[in-house]
Amino acid sequence: MSARRLSKRTAPVSVRAHWFILLAVLLALGVALVVQGYMHHLAGIADDSVPAGGSAISVPDAVSHGGPVVDARGGTVRTVAPPDHTLALTFDDGPDPVWTPRILDVLRKHHVHATFFVVGSAAIDNPDLVRRILADGNEIGVHTLTHADLGSAPPWRQQLEVQGDQQVIAGITGHAATLLRPPYSSENDAVRDGTWTAIRAAADRGYLTVLTTQDSEDWQRPGVAAIEQNLAPSGPKGQVLLMHDGGGDRDQTVAALDSVLTKFADQGFRVTTAGDAVGIASMGDASVGEQVSGNALVWGIRLSDFFIAAISWALVAAGVVTVVRAVLVVVCAARHRRAARRSLATARSRRRVDVPVRPEVTEPVSVIVPAYNEAAGIEAAVRSIVASSHPVEIIVVDDGSTDDTADIVEGLGLPGVTLIRKENGGKPSALNAGLAAASHDLVVMVDGDTVFEPETVHALIQPFADPRVGAISGNTKVANRGGILGAWQHIEYVVGFNLDRRLFDVAECMPTVPGAIGAFRRDALFRVGGVSDDTLAEDTDLTMSLCRDGWRVVYQDDARAWTEAPASLGALWKQRYRWCYGTLQAMWKHRGAVVQGGQAGKLGRRGLGYLLVLQVLLPLFAPIVDVFAIYGLVFLDPVRIGALWLVFLLVQFLMAAYAFRLDNESLRPLWTLPLQQFVYRQLMYLVVIQSVVTALAGVHLRWHRMERYGSLRVPPASQGQA
Template sequence: MTTTTSSRGRRRAPSRIERAAGRAAALQKPRVILAALLLLALTSVLLLDGYLRAEVGGDQRVRTGASSSEVPDAVLDGGPILTFRGGRATTVSVPDKTIALTFDDGPDPTWTPRVLAVLEKYDVPGTFFLVGSMVSRYPGVVRDLVRQGNEVGIHTFTHVDLSYQGDARVRREITQTQLALAGAAGITTTLFRAPYSSQTDAIDNYSWPVYRTLGEEGYTSVFVDTDSDDWKRPGVSKIVRWATPEDGEGASVLFHDAGGERSQTIAALPKYIEKMKAKGYTFTTVSGALEEQRGGARAVGGTTGRLQAAHRPATGVTLYEGKALVAAVAVAEWTVPALSVGLVVVGVAVLGRFAMMLVLARRHHRQRNRRRFSWGPAVTRPVSVIVPAYNEKECIAHTLESLARSTHPIEVLVVDDGSTDGTSQIARAAADRLGMRNVRIVRQENVGKPAALNNGVRSARHDIVVMMDGDTVFEPDTVRQLVQPFADPRVGAVAGNAKVGNRDTLIGAWQHIEYVMGFNLDRRMYDLLRCMPTIPGAIGAFRREAVLEAGGMSEDTLAEDTDITIALHRAGWQVVYEEHARAWTEAPGSLKQLWSQRYRWSYGTMQALWKHRGSLTDKGPSGRFGRVGMPLVVLFQVVTPVFAPLIDVFTVYSMVFVDLRAALLAWLAVLGVQLLCAAYAFRLDREMYRYLLMMPLQQLAYRQMMYLVLIHSCVTALTGGRLRWQKLERTGEVGTPAGVGS
């Protein structure tokens, strides 16, 4: 065994790169916060959109015949307009031969303008009791309605039955609707009509406290004398007949301009107006009826004065908050459809990827496992195995033990990258104990993994170099299997089959599924397409001359394995996958370490792709990666995963606000497709299927974390940050391959 030691003196000052890395590390927290804020903003938009669409529906009555012992008889037997002037409940009736034409559940972008057109044609005003969520969604309709001279009232924000709600919910429904009116038309109103209300004699002990409380705050509650029941769509003639009051009496008449299909209402309204005018009726608003009963303005030309007396100009904070609400809703109204389109695109891309992986992986497996398949003459010459190590005292002995059993002739170079835990001494002792005279230990100052690998490549004695991590163990036949593709002189590098050794924990099991399905199934696909993007650091082999010609392992990116792989493609070398060469690696054992590792991988991959963006214009065989691999990697490893959370976000959104059963079935269908792909990947790798029981939980928890990691990486890339290579804590629990089974 030979030892090469670099000079090591007193502690050196940090290099320029290390100082930049330190500054970048200090910037990571703000970027995490920015990523979290972006996710929070999206969630808030969806929640707002869902809230706007909640509970708005028809006009079915939800309660009849309830006790009303607390309600004054004068109210039960009184008119349809309820006020509390001076703190005393008072009802007002609509004057004889007068119609207060009222409409509920709007505004609607389709039906409300058609109602307004009828009213304008006949010079008839109306009182529209508006749902706040609809006001915020269609402010332009409200502005037209008010500008035309009609009156508006509150019909709650979400069309909820306030009788069963607490005081806080009641006030919130009223306040939010007032804000919506302020933002849409610059007004507030004192009129109120409760959803699912009818005549005053239907007021009961549940609803009375609501009317009393609102009345004491200055609101006028409006009921109906005559209900057209147009929401039932009984036919035009019945709507007209049911809306007609008896014996010349005045009436508060109810129609609907929203809440469903209202074509019968639109057809019945002109006939009704003509009929009532023929009988000598005039039309007014609720405020107009109040003024007339109190001796105010009289009917003139079919209308009355002060038709909008209930309106108040919105000022100050109310006005600005209202405009902010309408603006936020406008953003939600634009965002949700756009995200829906994105969801379709992402869904198609995800399912397309699954289909492509299944088809190409199956073809790859059949091709590489045929009896007659051969790379060429057997490769039997010795190779160099390079093991970069930084503070690997827990694992390095296991690594050397596995290499000692290799069936292929090797030399081993342990490149100690400035370890402070005695890694080189442990490696030397392990080599002596195992009788390995083919081990050299090369010590250097701590300058990073790429530099350690380059040192190993320069020091290697053989033309084929195998690279592995210091926390990885090989099976006895791994090196022999890994180097056989070099029988083909066009092959410049070979990717091995990396497996999770510490898979008995929940986090380990999740990563095991990811490795088998996400990494190795992908590599089969990329191999068949001849555009392998990454040689894994845990197990890869290279022609020494190819690495040196490419300039060695670059320190320009954090993903030196992806960087060198793309460089070899561009130099004209083929990069292939050898599924039978298996390595067992120790995956991160905590969420914090996992985040650090995947963050570095994701960010490093983006760096490598950007560095080699010129491959898109490469010509000839060396341009295949740019033509095929680069678009696939960007689509499947960056774009699709970044937007993939839309599937989960919309699933939750649909479950809460749309259709729970349909959304759940859709999610289960996608999970089923993923299980199918995972099961096939496990079959190809001859893995135990029992780990797939962890997959549903993986989709709910682990996958979300991977999305956040990628989003964090994208934010870092877009803001120009740098990140240094991070060392993960190891436990050494992955022993020799004999102790690890599949």
């Protein structure tokens, strides 16, 4: 299946569908992050040492001096305590995968039941333990969703915490609980106005609040003997005992529990659940609606946890890939530079001792300039090529321009310039027309918005001294680099494109000879059928075809061409959209190279693999990285997140500085690099997302011609060398 057929395989769909897909993905990610942040970072299971602050003006005396079980339903406040010789045994902050099973084993050993006030987030992590608690005959109560302090929480959060925990219990067990214990609560006289407000609000939804009369203080880990002493009743009066099965190391709790249960039995105390102690049935069957909503909440939180865990691992992988890429391109660039210097030094040495060296390529070159509505810059482009120090013939192919492009070229009357007029057929047809008219075996292709330096053509073709080389990429420079958008593109050309080309050269897997400056053997072009119009990235398609035909494609960094870059975000978007979409088409068209050998296999396994990971998958994942970074600033440690970002920026700066040094460029534009990470990088990522969605949707993308500005001038040679 050809790349063009791939792009037309389904009925046209609005390209704008990609925005809805992206929005849906980011919305789902945002919801998952909010859920994850709320469940695990806004609160958390801690000890019960936090005192309830504030006044107790609104707390009724019946609560402050009453029994530990508070019933405020119906507006009337009633309290009750267990009868004499009855101990209500309660556990908070579980279930815990280590300590809850051990506590349940101790209770079963003594044939005792207790009330477990479970935290919703812990229950979701340990659903089998929650079910075991009930299966063993114990009782379950609500201890909020995330162990939040209800006394200081706003009303909306109070309701979310209580009802959320209730839904978790219903979703896991199919039962509904009526007992509530607010986190950080203790005895009746410790209830403050904030906590009382939360108790009344919960009572309106049918909950009884269970406080405590004797706190084991096991959360302080005072020792087994101290815990036993704290639980020892001072008389026959009934008590509500507080212990913990979660929130920390509960080894002392388990040991003390085993001991005190034996002592309570010897002293004639009955140990039971809170509900049984005061004579109420505290749990019933949840309604179908409660079970459905509870299951939805449980699975939604689990899915969120899984999603965030997967993203976390993917972030680690992305970070590793980014670092590996930075190291790889720098190492390969250094090797490429050493090889060039070594080759130059060898040539000079051999000349001094009169040793034969690889001959200098001096044969004339045919330069093909495809032009469609290039009136703004065609004169500068043609004059710069005419001024070449190397013998050239120039073939300008006017591809049905509707402006004065052809008339301008004809009016120049420059020697060695041939003008071909043809009906509009697209850039590949214009290049093929020029190729058919070329007189020489070496061909240079250059866009109509590009100018050469006098030595560009001669420097560009020198690798053709190696008969294995079929194509050569030059060094494309941004001419209109003024302004912040121009500076960003200048950085991208130097750091992104040119560093990558050095890597591709060393790895022998060059995927693209850019349309702005590329040299080819004419017979190599004829062998692959000329320039194909199967994709919107004809330069990438052609380069991959040459690699698959066994030719080496190299990069010549001292062959500079100056091109106009888009001067607006809209123009930049259109250009990069076409580039990216066309590259995807070319990758699909040449996917068979992955299983081939020789130069084709190097392209397939190295070049296409690099493009897939670094230029497709990583950008697709990048918006998630950015959203996750915002999540980290809000819910995690902002200092650590900020430090990581600064380290990432430092790596980017060092790599950019090295690339600028290789290209003999001034470092001044690098001051815009931090801003590039916030604006330009996101724009490029969205371009990739749009291109991928467009390709998957089967939409045929039209050619997007870039606006020309007429800013091209042949720069002084020193500008590219300072």
